Amino acid sequence: MDRRVDRGQATRQHLIEVATELFADRGYEGTSIEAVLERAGVSRGSLYHHFPGKERLFEAVVEAVHTRVGEATLAAATASGATEAHGLLKAAELAWIRLAGDAVVRRILLIDAPTVLGWRRWRAIEEQYGLGMLKTVLQEAADAGRVPAQLVEPFAHILLAAGNEMALVIALADDVAAAQTTAEAAVEEFLNRMLQPTESENTET
Amino acid sequence: MDRRVDRGQATRQHLIEVATELFADRGYEGTSIEAVLERAGVSRGSLYHHFPGKERLFEAVVEAVHTRVGEATLAAATASGATEAHGLLKAAELAWIRLAGDAVVRRILLIDAPTVLGWRRWRAIEEQYGLGMLKTVLQEAADAGRVPAQLVEPFAHILLAAGNEMALVIALADDVAAAQTTAEAAVEEFLNRMLQPTESENTET
DNA sequence: CTATAAACCGACTATCGGTTTGTCAACGGG
DNA sequence: CCCGTTGACAAACCGATAGTCGGTTTATAG
Secondary structure, three states, X not given: OOHHHHHHHHHHHHHHHHHHHHHHHHOOOOOOHHHHHHHHOOOHHHHHHHOOOHHHHHHHHHHHHHHHHHHHHHHHHXXXXXXXXXXXXXXXXXXXXXXXXXXXHHHHHHHHHHHHHOHHHHHHHHHHHHHHHHHHHHHHHHHOOOOOHHHHHHHXXXXXXXXXXXXXXXXXXXXXXXXXXHHHHHHHHHHHHHOOOOOOOOOOX | OOHHHHHHHHHHHHHHHHHHHHHHHHOOOOOOHHHHHHHHOOOHHHHHHHOOOHHHHHHHHXXXXXXXXXXXXXXXXXXXXXXXXXXXXXXXXXXXHHHOOOHHHHHHHHHHHHHHHOHHHHHHHHXXXXXXXXXXXXXXXXXXXXXXXXXXXXXXXXXHHHHHHHHHHHHOOOOHHHHHHHHHHHHHHHHHHHXXXXXXXXXXX
């Protein structure tokens, strides 16, 4: 094996860690490559050797954070012991809301990522993590007749958006504890309503 | 009166219009002040005389667009002839979704604004327009016993987020027409569920 | 006519993302 | 053991861009 490559990977990893801190703290635009280089103690050439540009460095950071969050959320859902859709979703959403209290997750994933990576690429990544899981669980709910089958896709988007919004509201509330309590109650009721058996009628205009 | 001031306001307005086009087309970062100056036929000094910086120019654009959209949405809701919460919300959400098909609205309001202005300021503006209206209507629904009173606030956020998400999904879908149809059905069902009379029980784990 | 101030102009600066050229040390075939 | 190759890193440099600043024009007031 090549010791040079190991050293390179260590540098790369180190850059991602440093960049994660700075991006979370100052945002993407507010973070200069210069600042990353200085704090990481790495030269320009080295950084550009590992990443084709600032945007790709950011993308690497996003993926790293997303992976961490995805694992944690999945673990929480599993740990809840729930097996049916409602329980799983509740556990996952609440876990997600708590994770989003972290400035790293909030700023990088919720605020900057869609703009920097562009909505399409951002959504592709989401698909791979949160949205994919939501769809799976919702499909299960659809099979149980709790959600119209053709609405699985849009409902998954709505659940995702609602979770993100709740996370942001909590994170930036004046009284975080109170907001947390309220939001959890709201999520609970929201999921109850979204997963109710569809005996619904047409409320035509 | 002073004709100079009129001229100044005209210049200011013209800058906002030109900037709106460019921001919508190329995004905030992709739009240079230089480009705005050139297309507007205005000098640097003049622009900086009217706006303290690029960000404040963007903010002026955001407010202008938001005002337009707010008026249009309100008009659609009124025109629907609905008087109760469900009808009003449905009309407003559908109108909003259609408006968000416009690249100006989508790129400026949905994509760039939260990042450029920061989530807090962005939310303050939203509060003044869309979110404020949603809360009012939801409060009405709460009075009719269709929504728990203490959940009016979080539900308003969820409705807002869901509407924005649907708008984005449609705008960037491969088959826009199909996505539009699906999304409208989803919004319809979503609102039905969110505004159902709360005879609900505790679905404890 | 003169003083004043709003509107406007354009050269200049600092910063920042990205490029290019170059150095060095580790690897591996002969 | 030698030497060409390759990965990692270094640093001078470039173009673009947001923002600044002293100066000029122009219309109004006294």
